[in-house]
Amino acid sequence: xxxxxxxxxxxxxxxxxxxxxxxxxxxxxxxxxxxxxxxxxxxxxxxxxxxxxxxxxxxxxxxxxxxxxxxxxxxxxxxxxxxxxxxxxxxxxxxxxxxxxxxxxxxxxxxxxxxxxxxxxxxxxxxxxxxxxxxxxxxxxxxxxxxxxxxxxxxxxxxxxxxxxxxxxxxxxxxxxxxxxxxxxxxxxxxxxxxxxxxxxxxxxxxxxxxxxxxxxxxxxxxxxxxxxxxxxxxxxxxxxxxxxxxxxxxxxxxxxxxxxxxxxxxxxxxxxxxxxxxxxxxxxxxxxxxxxxxxxxxxxxxxxxxxxxxxxxxxxxxxxxxxxxxxxxxxxxxxxxxxxxxxxxxxxxxxxxxxxxxxxxxxxxxxxxxxxxxxxxxxxxxxxxxxxxxxxxxxxxxxxxxxxxxxxxxxxxxxxxxxxxxxxxxxxxxxxxxxxxxxxxxxxxxxxxxxxxxxxxxxxxxxxxxxxxxxxxxxxxxxxxxxxxxxxxxxxxxxxxxxxxxxxxxxxxxxxxxxxxxxxxxxxxxxxxxxxxxxxxxxxxxxxxxxxxxxxxxxxxxxxxxxxxxxxxxxxxx
RNA sequence: CGGGGCGUAGCGCAGCUUGGUAGCGCGCAGCGUUCGGGACGCUGAGGUCGCAGGUUCAAAUCCUGUCGCCCCGACCA
Numbered sequence: 001x002x003x004x005x006x007x008x009x010x011x012x013x014x015x016x017x018x019x020x021x022x023x024x025x026x027x028x029x030x031x032x033x034x035x036x037x038x039x040x041x042x043x044x045x046x047x048x049x050x051x052x053x054x055x056x057x058x059x060x061x062x063x064x065x066x067x068x069x070x071x072x073x074x075x076x077x078x079x080x081x082x083x084x085x086x087x088x089x090x091x092x093x094x095x096x097x098x099x100x101x102x103x104x105x106x107x108x109x110x111x112x113x114x115x116x117x118x119x120x121x122x123x124x125x126x127x128x129x130x131x132x133x134x135x136x137x138x139x140x141x142x143x144x145x146x147x148x149x150x151x152x153x154x155x156x157x158x159x160x161x162x163x164x165x166x167x168x169x170x171x172x173x174x175x176x177x178x179x180x181x182x183x184x185x186x187x188x189x190x191x192x193x194x195x196x197x198x199x200x201x202x203x204x205x206x207x208x209x210x211x212x213x214x215x216x217x218x219x220x221x222x223x224x225x226x227x228x229x230x231x232x233x234x235x236x237x238x239x240x241x242x243x244x245x246x247x248x249x250x251x252x253x254x255x256x257x258x259x260x261x262x263x264x265x266x267x268x269x270x271x272x273x274x275x276x277x278x279x280x281x282x283x284x285x286x287x288x289x290x291x292x293x294x295x296x297x298x299x300x301x302x303x304x305x306x307x308x309x310x311x312x313x314x315x316x317x318x319x320x321x322x323x324x325x326x327x328x329x330x331x332x333x334x335x336x337x338x339x340x341x342x343x344x345x346x347x348x349x350x351x352x353x354x355x356x357x358x359x360x361x362x363x364x365x366x367x368x369x370x371x372x373x374x375x376x377x378x379x380x381x382x383x384x385x386x387x388x389x390x391x392x393x394x395x396x397x398x399x400x401x402x403x404x405x406x407x408x409x410x411x412x413x414x415x416x417x418x419x420x421x422x423x424x425x426x427x428x429x430x431x432x433x434x435x436x437x438x439x440x441x442x443x444x445x446x447x448x449x450x451x452x453x454x455x456x457x458x459x460x461x462x463x464x465x466x467x468x469x470x471x472x473x474x475x476x477x478x479x480x481x482x483x484x485x486x487x488x489x490x491x492x493x494x495x496x497x498x499x500x501x502x503x504x505x506x507x508x509x510x511x512x513x514x515x516x517x518x519x520x521x522x523x524x525x526x527x528x529x530x531x532x533x534x535x536x537x538x539x540x541x542x543x544x545x546x547x548x549x550x551x552x553x554x555x556x557x558x559x560x561x562x563x564x565x566x567x568x569x570x571x572x573x574x575x
Numbered sequence: 576c577g578g579g580g581c582g583u584a585g586c587g588c589a590g591c592u593u594g595g596u597a598g599c600g601c602g603c604a605g606c607g608u609u610c611g612g613g614a615c616g617c618u619g620a621g622g623u624c625g626c627a628g629g630u631u632c633a634a635a636u637c638c639u640g641u642c643g644c645c646c647c648g649a650c651c652a
Binding site: 009011012013014015016017019034036037108109138140142143144146151152155157199200201217414417450452455484486487488517518519520521522523524525526528537539541549 | 586602610644649
């Protein structure tokens with residue numbers, strides 16, 4: 001490609017809105033251009049990189065036996081209604097209506113479509129297992145797009161859906177896991193595979209592929225000694241027993257003139273924080289229930305775990321007024337003991353969820369559902385019970401994993417994920433079945449697997465750049481080598497042209513900076529900014545020497561080589 | 576959706592307080608001198624001042640509304 005013909009320009013001035021390296025570099029170097037917030041034009045240079053990325057992903061998907069197809073962008077809304085996702089995911093579903101008034105969702109993920117497609121074929125066990133995937137633009141009505149390509153409202157995603165029996169699924173999941181590891185390695189980024197929460201996608205477990213980065217939005221923990229890695233939302237950790245050897249003491253109600261915080265309780269009673277019971281009252285707008293979360297005082301409530309345990313999905317903190325009026329309690333003094341479980345509003349329920357940590361301490365203390373009244377020596381089972389006991393505790397840096405190692409907190413960019421969906425969709429959607437060996441109809445067991453191509457592109461740039469620009473890994477560099485032609489002597493142009501032809505003929509992708517009247521400094525700066533792995537300079541000097549000056553993007557000095565040596569060097573490092 | 580900031584040429588900004596012919600730098604086009612790490616001179620093109628109302632003889636400037644963008648938070652592939 002000749003630079004004079006390439007659409008898109010580099011820019012010397014930096015936009016003031018670009019806070020993130022990948023955003024700034026991709027824009028300045030002419031790979032992308034913003035349309036409106038969270039929507040981008042992918043320019044020719046960006047397209048070359050993107051198609052190299054999709055080539056890599058496609059290669060590994062196909063090698064894993066997955067088959068590419070493409071689904072419509074507009075999904076009949078009735079499919080989303082079939083799985084109740086018009087409500088559970090409505091906060092980010094984009095909808096459109098055609099002229100007849102038929103409603104559609106702009107596809108943000110395509111589980112329903114995949115099932116709908118499969119059920120149009122009358123499949124049997126002989127057809128299983130299989131995995132179908134597509135590359136397509138996805139739409140998410142994000143509240144707030146940010147960070148260039150990191151969080152957008154429209155983006156290209158590779159999404160795959162596997163169908164099979166429960167036994168077959170294990171292999172499908174592992175296969176995608178392995179493929180993803182290989183894909184990200186080939187794309188030049190190092191990822192951690194972390195257990196995560198399924199959220200509105202459904203299913204019971206999933207894993208995120210996260211590249212560690214300061215600008216990422218995923219928080220996760222790893223135990224480097226055992227390799228345990230999990231998203232903050234689902235991290236489990238070791239909870240030490242505290243005083244289980246103590247005798248149970250008689251519960252005692254006392255006056256306690258204190259403030260409403262946990263620390264006020266500690267100071268007033270001169271007892272450890274862990275022995276206090278923390279009571280946090282939530283309200284779930286979706287199911288109209290109050291949810292009282294109780295936990296050992298030295299832990300925080302993990303709202304994702306709490307939602308899992310309670311079945312809530314629109315959790316918010318209860319207001320002081322609700323605590324007083326609906327639950328006859330007092331902020332700062334809530335207690336599971338004699339907790340009023342019938343809310344005053346009809347149709348509203350109250351659920352108490354206890355964290356498992358409450359079984360690691362005895363003779364605990366806390367409020368008594370009235371101002372300045374506390375209880376001492378509270379014990380689970382004897383003094384109160386919960387509707388459900390579960391792990392609802394939030395991990396903190398320094399806690400120990402179940403394997404015993406210290407948990408380290410990390411931030412990262414989630415570039416891909418794999419979900420076990422199980423029977424989630426086949427239960428919710430009719431005819432999501434196959435015929436088994438005995439002629440009986442059975443539900444199929446599913447998984448889905450996504451890679452955000454644009455976000456991965458941004459992640460690669462985050463991982464591969466310096467103060468001058470992008471430093472592409474060879475596997476996805478838009479071009480392998482850039483020819484910087486300096487000056488406009490006929491001999492120089494002839495030599496540069498000859499090199500361009502020769503390299504191109506050899507199947508090497510070349511960007512030829514054939515601009516005349518552009519000074520060397522600008523050409524070098526552009527070559528660095530765009531990030532091409534090799535640069536060959538053709539100038540009056542090199543022509544006089546009968547050689548070419550070649551250097552790798554990261555080298556500071558070039559070397560003079562003859563034509564054949566250049567060819568050899570580049571061919572040896574072609575992707 | 577809450578808090579804060581901002582919309583003036585492709586990009587970065589000044590002008591607004593105190594209404595009176597719309598400016599600067601970069602970039603872009605032409606000519607010339609230059610030419611190995613973002614040169615210099617001259618000339619030129621490019622703007623319904625986000626949009627819609629209002630006040631006024633007169634609005635980029637004042638008032639109202641609205642849309643968009645950025646940051647923090649809430650939310651979340």
